[in-house]
Amino acid sequence: MNFQEQIKQGIPSILPEAKPYPVDANRAPKRKDILSVEEKQLAVRNALRYFSKEWHQELATEFAQELKDFGRIYMYRFKPSYHMQARSIADYPAKCQQAAAIMLMVENNLDPAVAQHPEELITYGGNGAVFQNWAQYILTMKYLSEMESDQTLHLYSGHPMGLFPSSEDAPRVVVTNGMMIPNYSQPDDWEKFNALGVTQYGQMTAGSFMYIGPQGIVHGTTITVMNAFRKVLNKNEKTQGKIFLTAGLGGMSGAQPKAGNIANCVTVCAEVNANAATKRHQQGWVDELIDNMVELIARVKEAQAAEEVVSIAYIGNIVDVWEAFYEQKIFIHLGSDQTSLHNPWSGGYYPVDISYEESNRLIREEPEVFKTKVQATLKRHADAINKHTARGTYFFDYGNAFLLEASRAGGDVMAENGIDFKYPSYVQDILGPMCFDYGFGPFRWVCASGKPEDLDKTDAIAASVLKKIMADSPEEIQQQMQDNITWIEDAKQNKLVVGSQARILYADAQGRMEIAKAFNDAINNSEIGPVVLGRDHHDVSGTDSPFRETSNIYDGSRFTADMAIHNVIGDSFRGATWVSIHNGGGVGWGEVTNGGFGMLLDGSEAAERRLKSMLLFDVNNGIARRSWARNSEANFAIKREMARTPKLKVTLANLVEDDILDNLSL
Numbered sequence: 001m002n003f004q005e006q007i008k009q010g011i012p013s014i015l016p017e018a019k020p021y022p023v024d025a026n027r028a029p030k031r032k033d034i035l036s037v038e039e040k041q042l043a044v045r046n047a048l049r050y051f052s053k054e055w056h057q058e059l060a061t062e063f064a065q066e067l068k069d070f071g072r073i074y075m076y077r078f079k080p081s082y083h084m085q086a087r088s089i090a091d092y093p094a095k096c097q098q099a100a101a102i103m104l105m106v107e108n109n110l111d112p113a114v115a116q117h118p119e120e121l122i123t124y125g126g127n128g129a130v131f132q133n134w135a136q137y138i139l140t141m142k143y144l145s146e147m148e149s150d151q152t153l154h155l156y157s158g159h160p161m162g163l164f165p166s167s168e169d170a171p172r173v174v175v176t177n178g179m180m181i182p183n184y185s186q187p188d189d190w191e192k193f194n195a196l197g198v199t200q201y202g203q204m205t206a207g208s209f210m211y212i213g214p215q216g217i218v219h220g221t222t223i224t225v226m227n228a229f230r231k232v233l234n235k236n237e238k239t240q241g242k243i244f245l246t247a248g249l250g251g252m253s254g255a256q257p258k259a260g261n262i263a264n265c266v267t268v269c270a271e272v273n274a275n276a277a278t279k280r281h282q283q284g285w286v287d288e289l290i291d292n293m294v295e296l297i298a299r300v301k302e303a304q305a306a307e308e309v310v311s312i313a314y315i316g317n318i319v320d321v322w323e324a325f326y327e328q329k330i331f332i333h334l335g336s337d338q339t340s341l342h343n344p345w346s347g348g349y350y351p352v353d354i355s356y357e358e359s360n361r362l363i364r365e366e367p368e369v370f371k372t373k374v375q376a377t378l379k380r381h382a383d384a385i386n387k388h389t390a391r392g393t394y395f396f397d398y399g400n401a402f403l404l405e406a407s408r409a410g411g412d413v414m415a416e417n418g419i420d421f422k423y424p425s426y427v428q429d430i431l432g433p434m435c436f437d438y439g440f441g442p443f444r445w446v447c448a449s450g451k452p453e454d455l456d457k458t459d460a461i462a463a464s465v466l467k468k469i470m471a472d473s474p475e476e477i478q479q480q481m482q483d484n485i486t487w488i489e490d491a492k493q494n495k496l497v498v499g500s501q502a503r504i505l506y507a508d509a510q511g512r513m514e515i516a517k518a519f520n521d522a523i524n525n526s527e528i529g530p531v532v533l534g535r536d537h538h539d540v541s542g543t544d545s546p547f548r549e550t551s552n553i554y555d556g557s558r559f560t561a562d563m564a565i566h567n568v569i570g571d572s573f574r575g576a577t578w579v580s581i582h583n584g585g586g587v588g589w590g591e592v593t594n595g596g597f598g599m600l601l602d603g604s605e606a607a608e609r610r611l612k613s614m615l616l617f618d619v620n621n622g623i624a625r626r627s628w629a630r631n632s633e634a635n636f637a638i639k640r641e642m643a644r645t646p647k648l649k650v651t652l653a654n655l656v657e658d659d660i661l662d663n664l665s666l
């Protein structure tokens with residue numbers, strides 16, 4: 001059977017042979033054994049719903065074994081034999097182009113070159129799933145192949161509930177991932193209900209089929225590092241030779257040296273795991289590899305003096321670097337940290353003064369001792385940072401819970417009021433006020449033809465649109481516009497494509513709408529094939545997350561999730577091709593509500609109408625909320641948008657003088 005026939009078949013009519021697990025695959029970690037015997041029975045009963053009775057005996061035994069061995073039922077046997085990758089949109093068996101575009105994006109998120117644990121349908125973040133099992137994938141692709149342009153497929157955490165009649169302007173797919181009754185959203189609830197096969201963790205873009213590989217992280221990190229330097233340097237000072245010290249060369253953190261190079265500084269990135277550091281070096285994501293402190297100090301002094309642009313991986317503990325650089329009086333302009341402190345006790349953060357191997361032994365055999373060592377290291381880490389910041393270093397938390405865990409360990413990181421931290425997070429100080437509040441966020445697109453030359457053409461179109469907009473932009477956003485023009489002009493030479501022909505570009509509402517319109521015109525003129533638009537959920541409006549995306553909301557509403565919910569509902573009736581809303585993503589299950597969309601541009605008038613209506617709302621919903629929270633940059637941006645768009649009328653906040661409040665008797 002060829003690829004198209006396999007897709008159209010859905011659940012096969014003949015039971016496929018059980019296959020051995022591929023030797024070279026990166027298997028997902030074994031999940032917690034959390035179900036009672038009765039619940040395990042229920043999990044198997046649930047899994048068998050997808051198959052006809054005559055297979056039940058054989059599959060029940062197999063699924064029970066999967067549950068025992070891996071903590072989940074993935075239904076490995078049903079993984080299709082064709083290679084998983086984003087094909088050209090024309091290769092998909094579909095009755096409407098929108099459905100074919102969604103199939104392309106689903107496959108891209110399961111491509112072994114893109115996905116972290118492809119056999120377990122996990123795209124990134126350790127647990128960011130596209131589907132819970134292979135039956136869900138097979139059925140979804142079949143439904144998409146049958147879908148007509150007035151039907152909508154509803155996916156409940158990967159499970160295709162079915163195709164429902166709708167209308168041409170409705171989304172073709174509506175996705176929910178991990179939506180829970182709020183009181184059932186503790187981490188162990190995910191373990192239990194995911195093991196039962198009734199919910200999944202979609203992370204941000206995994207469960208919405210919008211992940212495009214490491215490019216997204218590189219761009220976000222570059223924007224952060226460049227803007228952090230702007231906070232500390234004088235207007236005409238160059239970043240060459242200035243030091244950005246940080247840690248971690250893992251999944252996301254591995255983007256730091258590449259971002260540092262694009263931002264033209266000296267990046268020093270410590271990594272305790274020699275394999276991780278060597279891998280990043282071999283991939284060309286970091287320039288130099290050094291494994292002893294004497295050599296590191298000499299090399300960094302040389303790079304500083306010669307005003308070099310270079311990234312250096314130091315194989316060792318970050319705390320040693322902070323301490324040694326203090327002794328050596330090496331001035332650090334920017335400091336941060338991307339060790340995995342959201343997961344401090346199982347290898348996310350390694351203690352100083354003991355070897356990597358010994359740490360791993362302690363994790364397994366003496367977890368309490370390991371915990372004490374981590375906490376002692378965090379205190380030392382905080383002390384060393386404090387000494388540097390006293391000399392003028394700018395330190396920011398990179399959303400990895402460094403300040404939270406350092407405070408829990410008793411580290412000196414609290415502000416004088418005892419409530420806030422001494423140092424800001426990257427969203428509080430940088431991405432929030434400098435990007436999100438103005439509407440700049442991680443807009444992205446995929447060329448559905450699969451042709452690299454289409455991507456080149458879209459890069460050129462986007463650059464020319466942004467240059468035109470910049471000519472009339474107010475002073476407040478000139479810098480952001482210039483950064484994004486530089487990024488898109490250099491994007492090809494930075495070789496960022498993995499998987500589909502995709503591009504990420506920070507842009508505001510006007511930028512996103514005008515770029516999308518120019519793409520649609522180019523498709524209409526047959527200059528390029530169809531384009532899928534989307535964005536990361538880590539954006540202006542899509543995500544309510546009190547310690548990350550909405551951490552610079554100070555009116556108390558950062559613990560609400562209205563914005564993300566309004567966003568997904570609003571996008572869905574304004575023309576999105578698919579929408580998704582998730583519990584969890586980045587900071588953890590129960591800690592964030594985030595959503596996104598996908599939109600196919602096919603060159604039609606309908607696509608033009610939809611892109612204008614939906615992109616305007618998709619960005620300005622969040623700006624309106626940020627403005628209502630009294631963020632001055634958002635207030636500026638929403639007033640500008642209202643002047644441009646007469647039908648937009650947003651409630652504006654009145655500001656109260658402090659002395660009126662100070663004199664209240666409360």
Ligand SMILES: NC(=O)c1ccc[n+]([C@@H]2O[C@H](COP(=O)([O-])OP(=O)(O)OC[C@H]3O[C@@H](n4cnc5c(N)ncnc54)[C@H](O)[C@@H]3O)[C@@H](O)[C@H]2O)c1
Binds near residue numbers: 221318352
């Ligand atoms: N990049 C972003 O845009 C972004 C945004 C928000 C949050 N984060 C956070 O950043 C963290 C890192 O993410 P990741 O995907 O890279 O995780 P990861 O686990 O793949 O990588 C972290 C690396 O840190 C290393 N490490 C641990 N302790 C160390 C120490 N003391 N000294 C030196 N190296 C040490 C580990 O060996 C590991 O390779 C996560 O907590 C993530 O949530 C990143």
